[in-house]
Amino acid sequence: MIKKVHYTYPYFGTLILYRYETQKFLRKGAYMNYNDAVSIIDTSLLRSVSELYELESYGIQRIPAHEGGRNVVYTCENEDANTKILRIAFLTDRSREDFLAEVEYIRYLFDHGGSVADVIRSKHGNLLEEISHANQTFYICLFEKARGIRLVENHYQYREGVPINEYFYNCGKTLGKLHQLSKGYAPVHQRYRFFDKFNAEYIDNLIPSTLSLLKEKMLGLLKTLEQLDRSRDSFGMVHFDFNDGNYSIDFDSGQITVYDFDNSCYCWYMFDLASLWTQGMGWTQFEPDADKRKNFMDDYFRTALEGYTSETNIESSMLDKLPLFIQINLIENIVDAFEGFKKSGHELGCDEELAYLIKCLEDEITYLGFFHDIYSHEEPFEYEERKI
Missing domain, CATH: 3.90.1200.10 (Aminoglycoside phosphotransferase (APH), C-terminal lobe)
Structure with a gap:
């Protein structure tokens, strides 16, 4: 809206x-409602995601979304005030190739001195993870929180x-x-x-x-x-x-x-x-x-x-x-x-x-x-x- x-x-x-x-860049296909996505992630996926990125010791809090948001985003903070940003995309408007291209570009910028928030690999060594649930693919990335x-x-x-x-x-x-x-x-x-x-x-x-x-x-x-x-x-x-x-x-x-x-x-x-x-x-x-x-x-x-x-x-x-x-x-x-x-x-x-x-x-x-x-x-x- x-x-x-x-x-x-x-x-x-x-x-x-x-x-x-x-x-942006809408493609043909069905769209999952943001609230439905949050419900699925919180009840069925968040524990698995936490294990994928070894976030079990972190407190995870969802960041309120802007209306029409394309992602569900969480802050993850541990006792040492080490903070990460977890992003879970739920819409069909982007492909796996789109996400891989994005995170590879970010990693390239970071590795070559660009002032960007870095992408963190999962425990499997991947910059991008995906989980299928309820006939829906969720694409997951973890980022360092930007300083300041x-x-x-x-x-x-x-x-x-x-x-x-x-x-x-x-x-x-x-x-x-x-x-x-x-x-x-x-x-x-x-x-x-x-x-x-x-x-x-x-x-x-x-x-x-x-x-x-x-x-x-x-x-x-x-x-x-x-x-x-x-x-x-x-x-x-x-x-x-x-x-x-x-x-x-x-x-x-x-x-x-x-x-x-x-x-x-x-x-x-x-x-x-x-x-x-x-x-x-x-x-x-x-x-x-x-x-x-x-x-x-x-x-x-x-x-x-x-x-x-x-x-x-x-x-x-x-x-x-x-x-x-x-x-x-x-x-x-x-x-x-x-x-x-x-x-x-x-x-x-x-x-x-x-x-x-x-x-x-x-x-x-x-x-x-x-x-x-x-x-x-x-x-x-x-x-x-x-x-x-």
């Missing part, structure tokens, strides 16, 4: 909103006495390191590529015919994207969901540790950089002066890019495509929203936040309208509701 939720994030909330509340906490858990207060620019720089530096490592990655198992999902057939089937202009604009942007360079320096494995909900910060050192590679895929590195750009908007979203918002964003992204380019190179010709990739981020969020409608079976609707995204694409308003007359600092990223 698509539901309007207000987070206390100084961040462009919509980008997180629909990711947290919908499922999320920024929201610290009420968006950065390290005391340290300028916020350190955080902006570190965000770029952390992402740059991951991208540099991806340029040398040779996987055994392949994740999907951007156009495996974002293509004309999928868009045409997903988006209702009443939104013909939206479809036209989306397909036009995808055609533009198809012409871009896909060399090793511009195209590779990306996180595809890089935001402050998916990394923790060590507030003693400022180090950022990234997790949740559930959506990782082959795409242009600029997609993650566009996500990094949008992450900065929350810090100035209530500023009434558009010129001041623009100046802040220029300074913010310049600092983040200094961190990024300290780890990897990016061509200026690709950086010039930032407005395009912000629009591609928009497409990804709109697709997420309509996938949620499709899965839930609920009547299509378009609240103020989804209407805002659609308006930006239909009217070709760049930079998420942040410097445009459409934007209201009193009601950020909202537009009048519309029927579909």
